[in-house]
Amino acid sequence: MVVLHQCPLVKSWLLQLILILGVWEMGSGQLHYSVPEESQHGTFVGRVAQDLGLEVDELMPRMFRMVSQGRGDYMEVNVQNGILFVNSRIDREELCTKIPVCSIHLEMILDKPLRVFHVEVEIKDINDNAPIFPAAEQNLIIAESRLPGSSFPLEGASDDDIGSNSHLNYKISPNEYFTLDVQNNEEHGESLVLVLKKSLDRELAHVYNLLLTATDGGKPAQTGTAQLVISVLDVNDNAPVFNQSVYKVRLFENAKNGTLIITLNATDLDEGINKDITYSIRTIHPHNLGALINLDPSTGQIKLKGELDFESIKLGEVGVEATDKGTPPMKGHCKILIEVLDVNDNAPEVSVSSLSVPVPEDSPPGTVVALLSISDRDSGANGQVSCSLWPPGIPFKLVSTFKNYYSLVLADSLDREQVAHYGLVVMAQDQGDPPLSSSSSLVVPISDINDNAPTFAQPTYTVFVKENNPPGAHIFTVSASDPDMVENALVSYWLDEKLWPLSSYISVHSESGKLYVLQPLDYEEMKLLEFQVRAKDAGLPSLCGNVTIQVFVVDENDNSPAVSVPVEDAPTLLVVPVAAGHMLGKIHALDADSGYNAWLRYELLEATSGPWRVGLYSGEISTTRALDEAEGSSSQNLLILVKDHGKPVLSSTATFSLSLVANAQAVHTDVHLPRSGVSSGRLVNNANVYLIIAICSVSSLFLLVIIVYVALRCQCQPKEAMMYGPGTATLVCASEVGSWSYSNRHSHILAGVSGEASAKNDLMVFSPNIPVFAENGEVQNGKELVPNASGQVS
Structure with missing residues (x-):
């Protein structure tokens, strides 16, 4: 006990083993009851407690109960009185089908102490099912040529009951041609055949309707029936015949897949299989039509199973054969003519068969540029095409040369310098409804001819070049433009020396048009060069243009002033007294330059305290104050500087000698020439007024x-x-x-x-x-x- 108390799992296992052994010893008793199927709820089955020898008053205290083994709740026991009764409807055919003995096994259990009793309830069959044929109507086809004694199997009836309730007897309605024969074989079971007693004649009766009856062995007996429809099969002595030998069908090419083309109908005067007809295609033309149609062999319907194309198939011919199922089979024939109707499903096609490009710009009107062909696979109005050119206003036109053949010709003069190429669109449109159109693009380049001479931006250019320029100096660049192209626009430059030999002064680069001065220019020798530069292209024949160039030589200050004085050795004598502003003499100087470079001014080079001055631009030497006799008997040298206005300034000097005397003697002027090494000019003695x-x-x-x-x-x-x-x-x-x-x-x-x-x-x-x-x-x-x-x- 101590061990069991300490090990509860071992204790539980030992108790279950003891209970199982007790049940095995006490469950040896068994009861057997029977009850008919289809018994209603509450139907008495047996007194279980009494039959097991149990007291009714001890059922409840000992916890009496019933357990059904997988048969649902068909049975129930009253735990108060121990009576077993039907709890729910029982259908033996549903519960046990064709099993000969159908039983429900129950267990009656007492818990205190534990005892188990086995109870078996047998379900008895009753004749609650009538014989049933698999089909309410059985069809037989018997050729009128079959001999008497021929047998024809029939499908028998079935009965879900068992025993005598399922034993069946057959009969047919009375007739003079047929009888039944039921054969029982232990190996193959029962078979039911219909036996022909006399020959049939289809012309007398082609159908026999007989009632087949099956009766079971139950009490009361139940019956089942089936209708026998016996068709007399005619001998195949008639061929199928079409109602027309030739059928004509018109079909649009855009018909949808599955469209019914025609339904054929052939008839056969025979009956039965001799009248059953299957249709098949015997011949077809063209061959590609066979892939586009489908013939139903049983209904004779011909349907479209692809897409028709008028451009591929315009007319088709199909030979159809109708064959009956007789022996031997017989055939009939017909012909179907299928006309495919065109729809406007093809746009015109434009193709260029010849293209002569580029077109010279001097081509005369009427020159053929391209040959075009227009095609449309449709027919009738759908295939009639009209053509036009786009854009409008171009110097080309279409000329019809033949049906659907056109020439693209030049309609006006060309000028490549205005339009170098033309983009043309040839548009073609058919007359269908709705119309379809297409287009083809052409590019017509215009080739250049030498029809433009080189031109300068202006007819004359004026160029200023300072003198003493370095040899080879670039002074100007001429540029002529030529709207032509390639060699026709390749311009070269050269000098026109007809009016003046310029080769020693000016040169022009033949390709760039740069003008160069070949030698230094001297303004004092040459002030203007005027010449023409000609521009010539490389076309054949070449064209020329010219421009006038005026080169003005600009003076530089490269000449010093030259002083000129009277040629006398005696100095200038001045008799005093002299009033202020008295003019003693005048310095004359010339400059070979011009402009500012030749504009001279005079200055006293050495400032003295003497009363002398020189005119800035006149060169006149005069006194600044009055001189008296006290200043006589003296001499002075005045150093005069002559300068121009050039850059840089060039100058010369002159010495003016002056003697003061107190008496009225002759006055002589003595001017010494420049001492600075500058070259002097020629002497002039003109008076100022001249x-x-x-x-x-x-x-x-x-x-x-x-x-x-x-x-x-x-x-x-x-x-x-x-x-x-x-x-x-x-x-x-x-x-x-x-x-x-x-x-x-x-x-x-x-x-x-x-x-x-x-x-x-x-x-x-x-x-x-x-x-x-x-x-x-x-x-x-x-x-x-x-x-x-x-x-x-x-």
Whole structure:
């Protein structure tokens, strides 16, 4: 006991073993009852407690109960009186099907002490099921040619009951042609056959309707029936016949897949299988039509199973054969003609069979550029095509040469410089409903011919070049444009030397058009070079253009002033007394340059305490105060500096000797030439009045020439820009602060003015608006030179 108490698991296992052994010893008793199927709830089955020898009053205290072994709740026991009764409806066929003995096993259990009793309740069969045939109607086909004694199997009935309740007897309705034969075989079971007693004649009766009855052995007996429909099969002596030998069908090519084309109907005067017809295709043309149609062999329906294309199949022919199922089979034939109707499902196609490009721009109107062919796979109006060109206004047109053949011809003159190529669109549209269209793009390039000469931006260029330029200096670049292309636009440049031999002065680069000065220019020798540059393209034949170049040589300050005095050895004598402002003499100087470079001024080089002064621009030497006799018997040398306004400033000096005497003796002038090593000019003895008259006359004449020249240029052509070297400048005009100057050298361009022998034969005008040049000969920004109030140039 101590061990059991300490090991509860062992204790529980021992108790279960004891109980099982007790049940085994006490469960040897068994009762057997029976009850009919379909018994209602509460039907008495047996007195279980009494039959087991148990007291009724001890059932409850001993916890009497019933356990069913997997048979549901068909039975129940009253634990108060020990009576077993039916708890729910019992269907033996559902519970046990065809098992001969159908039983329900129950266990009656007493817990105190534990005892088990086995009870078996047998369910008895009753005749509650009538015989049933598998089909309410059985069809038999018997050829009228079958001989008497022929047997035909029938399907028998079944009965879910067992025993005698399931034993069946068969009979048919009375007739003179058929009888039943039931054969029982232990190995193969029961078989039911229909036996022909006499020959059949389909012409007398083609169908026999007989009632087959099955009766079971129950009490009361139950029956089941089936209708026998016996068809007499005719001998196959008629072939199928179509109602038409030829069928004509019209079908649009856009018919959908599955469209019914036609339903064939063939008839056969025979009956039965001799009348059953199957349809099949015997011949088909064209062969590709076979993949597009489907024939139902039983119904004779021909349907579309693909997509028809009028352009591939326009007319099809199908031969159909109808075959009956007789023996031997017989056949009938027909022909189906299928016409495919066109729909506008194809757009026109434009193809270029020939294209002659590029087209020369000098091609005459009517030149054939391309040959086009237009095709449309549709027919009728769907295949009729009209063509047009886009965009409008182009110099081309379409000309119909034959049905659906066109020529693209030139309708107007061409100019490649305006339009280098044309993009054309040929549009084709059919006459279908709705119309379909397509287009084809063409690019017609225009080839160039040499029909444009090189042209310059302006007819004349004016270039300013300072003198003493370095040899080979680049002074200007001419550029001509040619709207042609390739070699027709390849321009080369050359000088026209018909009017002036320029090869020693100017050269032009044949490819770049750069102008070069080959040698230094001297303003004092040459003031203007005017020539023509010609531009020639490389076309065949070549075309030329020209431009006039005016090269003005700009003066540099490269000449010093030259002082001229009377040729006398005696000094100037001055008799005192002399009043203030008395003029002693005048210094004369000339400068071979022009403009500011030739504008001279005079200064006393050494400031003295003497009463002397020199005119800044006149060169006149005069006294600044009165001189008396006390200052006589003395001599002085005045050093006078002559400078121009050039940059850099060049100068010369002269010495003026002066002697003061107290009596009225002859006065002589002695001027010493420059001591600075600067070259002196020629001596002139003209009086001041003649010099002024000559200057005014020549200046007036030259000014008149300039005014006439400018007026003519402004009237004949538009105002042109003038060029300073490679850049653009303005017209050179005389300034109000300018001055006139003589040049002692001859000019090749400007004609001389006649005058006195001592006067100069050329006249130059200078202006403060002359550009300033760099040392290499290239033009820099222009700068206006204006003298200030003191006469200095700034």
